[in-house]
């Protein structure tokens with residue numbers, strides 16, 4: 558137990574209590590001046606066994622403010638659909654960082670980006686890094702995994718083609734749409750091709766629309782996603798006209 562003692566009576570109604578800060582990591586001697594109650598009563602000095610010093614109070618306030626700010630940032634990230642498990646992994650290990658790609662994305666951040674290349678080159682991590690900055694700048698960022706986007710579209714067009722179009726519009730209703738890991742969707746290739754075609758069509762006249770897409774598709778695999786060669790050619794042309802393309 559800490560020692561608590563009363564000392565120096567400055568005047569009739571005020572008195573000082575010396576105590577040791579209750580914070581285990583601090584334990585600094587401190588004092589507090591109090592007023593007696595109207596009946597001349599004093600606080601039991603034993604109460605100060607659990608009181609922390611003013612310095613520690615300030616530190617706790619700072620920490621709680623910082624925590625609150627972090628919490629808010631986190632909530633915005635969560636709302637954007639970010640893969641938070643990957644964000645955490647990235648924060649703790651820089652092993653997968655691809656700084657060349659990070660720099661390239663930063664340079665072209667306001668454009669439509671098509672980032673192709675084999676998996677495991679750090680595409681997702683590089684995008685997360687720059688996209689977090691965009692969130693902090695107040696942009697409404699929407700993040701969706703390629704497979705999830707295609708799956709949802711397949712379900713929507715099963716209802717009607719109007720539902721499919723509405724589905725795409727909903728995704729484009731943000732400042733920055735990020736589609737991560739667009740992969741060969743196998744049996745849904747043609748539907749996925751239609752989705753890509755419509756997405757590109759949706760942004761072709763809106764030059765301010767930011768859209769970043771990472772793809773694990775090889776050139777031949779992309780072409781196979783279209784029923785007609787005509788569509789494939791159009792998509793390739795649109796990619797060239799509208800997108801900055803990273804080839805890894």
Ligand SMILES: [Zn+2]
Pocket residue numbers: 578579580583584585609610611612613
């Ligand atoms: Zn303290």
